[in-house]
Amino acid sequence: xxxxxxxxxxxxxxxxxxxxxxxxxxxxxxxxxxxxxxxxxxxxxxxxxxxxxxxxxxxxxxxxxxxxxxxxxxxxxxxxxxxxxxxxxxxxxxxxxxxxxxxxxxxxxxxxxxxxxxxxxxxxxxxxxxxx
Numbered sequence: 550x551x552x553x554x555x556x557x558x559x560x561x562x563x564x565x566x567x568x569x570x571x572x573x574x575x576x577x578x579x580x581x582x583x584x585x586x587x588x589x590x591x592x593x594x595x596x597x598x599x600x601x602x603x604x605x606x607x608x609x610x611x612x613x614x615x616x617x618x619x620x621x622x623x624x625x626x627x628x629x630x631x632x633x634x635x636x637x638x639x640x641x642x643x644x645x646x647x648x649x650x651x652x653x654x655x656x657x658x659x660x661x662x663x664x665x666x667x668x669x670x671x672x673x674x675x676x677x678x679x680x681x
Contacts, residue, residue, distance in 0.1 A: 550667055552577040552658040554588065557631035560615045564630055567591065567616050575630055577656050579667055584638065586646075586656050588628035591617050593646030593654055601641045603668050603675035605661045607634025614657065617647050625653035634679065636661050638668075 554575035556564060561571075568589025569575045577586045585594040607614075614629040626646050629635065635655040643650040658664050665675050 550579045552579075552656075552660060552664045552667075554628060555631040555633060555657055555659040557611065557615075557633075560611065560630065563615050564589070569630060575628070577658050577664060579671070586628055586654060588617060588630075588656075591628065591647045593626070593628075593644055593651070595640060595644045597668075597671055597673065599641050599644065600668065600673050601639045603636055603638050603665060603673060605634060605636050605665060605675075605677040605679055606655075607657075607679065608632050609634070619647075619649065619651075623653070624649070624651050625655065626651045627655040627657075629655065629657045631657045633657065634661055636664050 575588050582597050584597050609632045611632040614632040618627040635657045637653050637655045639653050643652055
């Protein structure tokens with residue numbers, strides 16, 4: 550199953566700097582017991598068994614949500630193509646992405662609920678924090 554990362558039209562010029570174009574190089578894929586996220590030149594891959602849980606957050610400020618971003622001081626990473634919201638996966642063991650070791654990854658896939666449902670169907674618990 551593939552979930553494209555939403556590319557916000559006004560952010561396209563910035564996203565090109567990360568190697569993100571309208572050619573399918575920004576997506577999340579669940580297949581063969583693996584979770585992988587591709588965002589232009591960047592990527593992350595881990596077994597589904599390494600995902601402890603997930604949650605949906607957002608919407609975000611456009612300038613803070615765009616590109617490959619890391620929070621300080623947390624070891625998390627975002628692959629952001631839009632400000633509509635993101636699904637965050639919480640890893641049991643750190644995952645290397647963008648040359649960094651990360652405990653969480655945010656992905657701004659187009660259909661946040663469908664990705665959450667796909668993870669839940671594979672036994673990974675989660676919640677939509679926007680509904681609180």
